[in-house]
Amino acid sequence: MSQATETAQSSSGGGTVEYIQHHLTNWCVGPDCDPVTHQANGFWAFHVDTIFFSLFLGILMLFVSARLVKRLTDGVPGGFQNFVESILEFVQGQIRDGFPHAPAIIAPMALTIFVWVWLMNFMDLIPVDLLPLIAGWFGIHYLKVVPTTDLNTTFAMSFTVFLMIIFYNLKVKGPVGYLKMFLFHPFGKFLVPVNIIMTAIEELAKPLSLGLRLFGNLFAGELVFLLIALLGGAAALGVGLLIWFPLQVVLDLGWLLFHILVITLQAFIFMVLTIVYLSMAHTADH
Amino acid sequence: MNITVTLIAQMLAFILLIWFINKVLWKPMMGLMESRQKRIADGLAAAERGKQEQANAEKRAVELLDESKRKAADIIAQAQRRAKEIEAEAKDSAKAEAERIKAAAEAEIERGVNQAREHLRAQVASIAIAGAEKVLKQQIDAKAHDKLLSQLAAEI
Numbered sequence: 063m064s065q066a067t068e069t070a071q072s073s074s075g076g077g078t079v080e081y082i083q084h085h086l087t088n089w090c091v092g093p094d095c096d097p098v099t100h101q102a103n104g105f106w107a108f109h110v111d112t113i114f115f116s117l118f119l120g121i122l123m124l125f126v127s128a129r130l131v132k133r134l135t136d137g138v139p140g141g142f143q144n145f146v147e148s149i150l151e152f153v154q155g156q157i158r159d160g161f162p163h164a165p166a167i168i169a170p171m172a173l174t175i176f177v178w179v180w181l182m183n184f185m186d187l188i189p190v191d192l193l194p195l196i197a198g199w200f201g202i203h204y205l206k207v208v209p210t211t212d213l214n215t216t217f218a219m220s221f222t223v224f225l226m227i228i229f230y231n232l233k234v235k236g237p238v239g240y241l242k243m244f245l246f247h248p249f250g251k252f253l254v255p256v257n258i259i260m261t262a263i264e265e266l267a268k269p270l271s272l273g274l275r276l277f278g279n280l281f282a283g284e285l286v287f288l289l290i291a292l293l294g295g296a297a298a299l300g301v302g303l304l305i306w307f308p309l310q311v312v313l314d315l316g317w318l319l320f321h322i323l324v325i326t327l328q329a330f331i332f333m334v335l336t337i338v339y340l341s342m343a344h345t346a347d348h
Numbered sequence: 349m350n351i352t353v354t355l356i357a358q359m360l361a362f363i364l365l366i367w368f369i370n371k372v373l374w375k376p377m378m379g380l381m382e383s384r385q386k387r388i389a390d391g392l393a394a395a396e397r398g399k400q401e402q403a404n405a406e407k408r409a410v411e412l413l414d415e416s417k418r419k420a421a422d423i424i425a426q427a428q429r430r431a432k433e434i435e436a437e438a439k440d441s442a443k444a445e446a447e448r449i450k451a452a453a454e455a456e457i458e459r460g461v462n463q464a465r466e467h468l469r470a471q472v473a474s475i476a477i478a479g480a481e482k483v484l485k486q487q488i489d490a491k492a493h494d495k496l497l498s499q500l501a502a503e504i
Contacts, residue, residue: 092352092353094352101350102350102352103350104350104352105351105352105353106352106353107350107352107353107354108352108353108354108357109352109354112354112358113354113357113358113361116358116361117361120361120364120365120368123365123369123373124365124368124369124372124373127369127372127373128372130373131372131373131376131377134376134377134380136380136381136383136384136387137384146373146377147377147381150374150377150378150381151381167366167370169374170366170369170370170373170374170375171366171370173369173373173374174362174365174366174369177369178362178365209358212354213350213351214351214352214354214355214357214358215354215358217351217355218354218355218356218357218358218359218361218362219358219359219362221355221359222359222362222363
């Protein structure tokens with residue numbers, strides 16, 4: 063919050079747009095990165111911050127899991143084990159409701175989505191200028207800390223889900239059955255061309271909506287945090303700060319508390335929709 | 349904000365993470381939770397079995413108690429019967445003993461009477477002789493008639 067003030071000041075001339083732009087630019091490495099704007103112009107551009115933070119959180123998950131599993135007891139579970147077990151049971155309950163007789167991989171996949179997305183979303187709750195400031199000390203000038211505000215992350219997951227939808231469709235319905243779904247659904251055999259378009263849109267809408275929903279929510283959330291952070295910066299000099307700074311703190315706290323709900327809800331929605339889509343793909347009679 | 353090769357990297361990370369989470373967390377935890385479920389079910393079944401066994405044991409205890417009571421009663425009845433028998437036997441044997449002692453005493457008395465009679469007889473003989481002697485003092489020579497007198501005494 064206070065860093066926002068400094069950063070806004072240092073970005074010469076109070077460029078609000080510049081400040082926001084700066085914060086929404088990935089740390090881009092690759093031949094297709096624009097050297098001036100740091101935006102990716104083409105395909106060959108790695109968003110190092112996105113990859114780093116998502117991998118870091120994933121490895122954190124695995125590390126904590128491995129440590130937990132080492133100390134497991136099948137007697138009366140203690141605090142953290144109890145917590146993890148309740149998450150597992152929650153995920154299992156969702157699958158029981160949405161996808162009975164699911165293949166074995168669905169449950170860990172849903173769990174991974176829920177926890178990983180939640181952790182990545184959680185990065186949003188870290189003060190927006192803290193990590194970029196620290197990175198700045200090490201000579202990294204562009205850092206977007208929330209991996210789920212990068213379309214690449216959300217689409218990576220939704221696209222993986224999409225591939226699994228296609229896989230289960232082919233596996234359960236068979237190639238012919240899958241084709242029939244495109245040809246005769248939803249209007250029967252007399253409107254085949256319309257059916258193809260409708261079903262294609264329906265199927266493509268699944269990964270697109272899945273990825274865009276998460277991205278949109280988190281991007282917007284991040285933007286609101288940035289705008290709140292700008293409040294103090296806008297009145298950086300003079301007595302106006304006495305009004306703006308407390309307001310910024312109050313607003314930031316409010317949005318933060320609200321955002322705890324949002325990040326959990328988004329992680330939950332992503333998980334549930336994944337389960338529902340895969341369940342739909344896994345049923346033979348459409 | 350463009351779609352870049354990052355997407356591929358993130359997909360790989362996602363898939364690997366699912367695989368690892370399945371291996372590291374999901375399977376062990378599920379195995380554990382299932383084994384705990386099984387243990388609880390086993391425990392409940394064992395408790396049920398224990399209850400059943402307790403009921404059986406109680407029933408058996410009652411049966412045993414009844415049986416032993418019955419046996420004890422039998423034994424007491426037998427003992428009483430036996431005691432009566434012994435008593436009767438004792439009475440019988442005492443009566444027989446008394447009879448025998450009485451008979452022996454009677455025989456003893458008989459013998460004493462006989463002895464006394466014998467004694468008396470001998471005395472009577474000597475008194476008779478003495479009487480006869482006094483009567484016949486003068487006529488009878490003790491020496492001459494000794495043979496006759498002892499013959500007479502023997503006859504008495």
